[in-house]
Amino acid sequence: MVDKSEILDHAQVVDVNGEHVGVVDHLEGDDKIKLAKSDPEAGGKHHIIPFSWVKEVDDNKVILSKAKADVESEWQSA
Secondary structure (H helix, E strand, C coil): CCCHCCCCCCCCCEECCCCEEEEEEEEEEECEEEEECCCCHHHCEEEEEHHHEEEEECCCEECCCCCHHHHHHHCEEC
């Protein structure tokens, strides 16, 4: 299980294949991560992903358990 304290603001978020998905803006509540709207991948909007998608955190990089296409089809706009 990933320790939430390992997820730092402005950490890069990548999919299961290492492809860039976004940048952490901050943790939202106990079970969500808000991605920064300033990231080029965000299209000028914040997006919310569940903490349960986090596979691991490695050297300030959040690695998800899903492919980028799945993440982008399932994330919530904020």
